Amino acid sequence: MGIELRADRVAFRISGPDATHLLHDVLTPPVKEEADLTRWFALLTPQGKIIAEGLIGWAGDAYWLDVHKSVAEAFFKRMKMYRLRAKVEIEMLNESHRVGWSAIQTETGICHKDPRANEMGFRIIAAAEIAADWAEGTGQAGARIAAGIAELGPDFPTEDAFPHDLGMDQRDAIDFKKGCYVGQEVVSRMQHRGTARRRPAIVSGLPENLDSQTLTVDGKSVGTFGQVVAGQAVAIVRIDKIDDPENVVAGDTPVTLALPEWARYAFGSPGGDSDD
Template identity: 35%
Template sequence: MPVAHLSDRGVVSVTGADAASLLQGLVTCDIDRLQPGEASLGALLTPQGKILFDFLIVHAPAGTLPGLENGGFLLDVAAASAADLAKRLNFYKLRAKVVVSNHGDDFAVAVRWNDEGPQLPGLVWVDPRLGALGQRAVAPAAAVAGTADADANAAHMAAWRAHRIALAVPEGGADYAFGDVFPHEADLDQLGAVAFDKGCYIGQEVVSRMHHRGTARTRMVAARLEADAIASQGDDIMAGEKRLGDIRARAGAHAIAMVRLDRYADALANNVTPTVGGAPVTLTRPVWATFDMAGN
């Protein structure tokens, strides 16, 4: 598959002498462990521990991209949220020696998830969530736009989305609403986005308590649908008369669902088959996850 220009993604940069320390005290991942060229999934939370923004954050080496002569950090974020994220980070920086910029049309995000097609331009890194997601890149927008015309890129983006959904890797803004979900519910703890051994960050107390007490009853899981099943985002998953959760994304027979694990365990114990739109649906733990689907 050729390179896909992810036009639904934006780029925010955080540069300056205090960039690392500012981010370390705000976000869920461990910024201090990121070497130049390395990336992590991360999130900025509300004080109550819910996800305000999720993003892939890469430590950009000096001179990699225009405007990053001294290096810094690039946040690959949902395009619709980029301006709000930049505004929020600027609010928190106070007197820190930090420059936060929303790059809008300057930079673009691209992805390549197998060995076919052209090499990615710009700053390239391995997707930290899952090896099967391949490589991502931030590059000048003109360099990324030149990889495919608009019609071809729409097909590439659809193929990328289907690939991500088949792997059951959720993304904020697409598969769950910001401000409504805890990191554990979006499986961020399973995808390396939460460092449980770092210092304080916004919302840490709630996330740490949920982790150590094992109180995450709701999770994103993989769902397998019948080919002709009529099911789309938001449709309820039922076990008899009891609602287990709902579909959050679908591509063909594959879907991502948000499910109450305790209710799913009850359905299993009572031999009740989950359904969506009246058709059976198979719910499984993503292959990369370690949580207990039985709700224990």
């Protein structure tokens, strides 16, 4: 099995003596210089909405990140603004490197295990010439949809979702103990007050080429779904408005919802941990 090209992702390399401090202060997860530690991260607006999200890992005296291409420039500009006088080098590698995915670990490029779910495989960042024979596919998308992981770009637009909407609070992607990062106040309030209502779910039974990506129950919208692979997609839904996950409709088609294996929330209840 070869490496699958993720043409919609842009890689970044962030290095320098102040890199850890900067990234820890502005991104949602804890940031540490550990080669075997990869995190799901988000950069937020002051209102707590996701500007960009992706994976961050350490290798070769630098942090390696990836974001969707639609927000790469905005992420680059925002990070340079937050840098101020810190000794940090921020490189956008859209011309020199490519982002790929492999179901198995590889010695090619910078290889980091995707921590969001066991079946998510590995993210690869490699020089463009090394990645010249990589081809696009649906392996990564199929794996993340089966795991209930939503991504900015294929599933929702920038500045539209809170981290809790993606379940980032339950995937070790938010540090609730560290000091203030951008948007921290809103995210912390949602966590401690249990006000999260939108959560990810897996939709099955989707037909091809639906005109709408809206899910309804008894004619009322309960959420939207994103990229469809083999009849499945990840949806961000109001779980408090769904009592019966088999009583959901996409367009005129009945579909079925299921929660990710890692979810600690339940249909018909608020979006916090179901065992709270």
